[in-house]
Amino acid sequence: MEKPKTAKTAKTPRARGKHRRLWGSLLAVAVLLAGAGGWVVYQNEYDLTEERVTVTGGKQPLQGVLARPTGGHGPYGLVVFVHGDGPVDATHDTFYRPLWEAMAKAGYATLSWDKPGVHDAPGNWLDQSLQDRADETLAAIRWAKAQPGIDPDRIGLWGASQAGWVMPKAARQSPDVKFVIAVGPAVNWLRQGRYNLLAELRERHASPEETAAAVARSDRNLAALRSAGTFEQYRAAGGDIEGLTPERWAFNKRNHLADATEDLAALRVPVQLVLGGRDLNVDSDDTEAGYRRLVTTPGLLRVLRFPDATHNLVPKDVEDSELRSTFLAVAAPRSLFAPGYLDGMRNFLTSLDHRKG
Template identity: 60%
Template sequence: MGPKVQHRRRGLRIAVWSLAAVLVVAAGLVGVVLWQNSYDMDEQRVSIRHGGHTLNGVLATPKDGRERHGLVVYVHGDGPIDATHDDGYKPLWEANAKAGYASLSWDKPGVAGASGNWLGQSMDDRADEAAAAIAWACARPDIDGDRIGLWGASQAGWVLPKVAARTPVSFVIAVSPAINWLQQGRYNLLAQLRADGASAARTKAAIAKSDSTRRLLKRHASFEEYVRARGGDADGMTADRWRFIAKNYTADATQDLRALRGIPVLLILAGHDINVDTVDTERVYRKVLDAGGALTVRRYPDATHSLLKQSIEQSDLKTTLTAVFSPRSLFADGFLDGQRQFLEDPGTGAQ
């Protein structure tokens, strides 16, 4: 056997072992991803009839062998959100399951093949939808109708108290909720401009543009009028979105919150929220609900509006990698455990 043949065989062995090592590492990574994205609960697709339409939902139940469970009904924030929020809800559902609670969520109308159009809904429409889901759940033998509560984020802050006014609920978890639509919009605008380091001139122009939009809304202007007022540039606005805003821009939760008096409420606020004025939200919640002694406020200084860690959310790469390899680590420290602890005994811990 010549030296050239020996060299080729040695090179082949090295290549084979290198490939094997790569495959082992790849298999290990796949295993980690599958393990990290497996949750200790059972999931099933469900259908809920409401208003001539079908809500396409997911019911996640604990694997604890019990015949009946309490239930957390999820009310989405703004945007075209599906039942699992692109799997983002699953770590929260698992925390609920650990506390002995099932979780129910559904695709917004027009999302993931669902009928309808969520942009055609008012906050009252959304409350009616959630109330119908609760009625459906109460009819199930595996759900304890005396332990059904609500979870809602951001825009859901205008929906949660409306639901409670329509049907009895045992508790409410409000995550980054706003109080007044217009005030929240102005706060978000200014916070985003500060974060961008906008000049005084740019800030003044942005406020003037916002004020112009408010005047158009107040006089019930059409989408076509909005576009003309913008010099023909819709600036990302669509006709459906304009109608949605026109239908809901007067929303204010202050009076509706009275429906939550006496109900255990967990108010969750983030330290880096540029969408919602958390100081104003806490002030109003305390003013309306504190007298009943059932309000619990939890603040997460390292969290953004979505309750993700700021250090992760500010990087798209970090967000993607964490979502793939360690999705539970996306959320602010203590957030998932805090939700579980509240569910284990909603009537305690008020502060």
């Protein structure tokens, strides 16, 4: 016997309308997601032509990125990037690209490289002195001068933080350095370290007792750096080694007496000093006073201050919010920086060419 067929239930007009609304909502969400994805892709595309390069001529080859403007045919001026502290790669985890693009709009190429030991690059950045870093920078300039499309008479330096002790050395030692852009630099290493310690303690509202204990630990650390003792001896004597490795200890011991005073006083090229008013790493007022005292040739020093920006030239409220900073870094990286910073970089470079002309 044939099995009876199951009757189909007809959909009511109300049910059909609910179904259409559901599909419409899903379609709208899909369109929004696709649009957001397209926006993120667009925001992370830069008007640059990047080339992976090997920079030779120094103590060891450097793995770098040479980024050129997409428009025009050159020859382009060149900004050589000098990193701050830490294991920084050529793009600084893509953080540099908005800067490169801003500089490209002024007709300048940019050159940056992985620090020694980063991404399997030869060497170890912790083995370097600040003079080693200056020598490395000058070797990169000599290499760049021979590259096609680069104007050898328009090469300068951009650098942040620790680069403030490297760039004045390089500029003092070589006439190839035509300008310096110093972002959040300090003049004296020890003075900067004490400022940073106290600023971070104030930021987290440390008690007077906690502050006194932290200063005492810092003083013991500095005394050990000045002595002939080793890291192992310092550790055996009960020294504070939190966050320290033997390699980092050796780096600090090699460089902790750094002071840019003499090198800054010898500068005879345009200097763009960029400072954040909410910088916990560097005393921006002390730095500005030092640069104004030392760079005395009329017209060479220009100061660009961003009152609400941090050491990274990011607005304080953005840097303090992991959610906001992560969102902007992914979805709108140019907006991560303090308003006016990228334009300031482009305007400075453009003004150099006008001055030369």
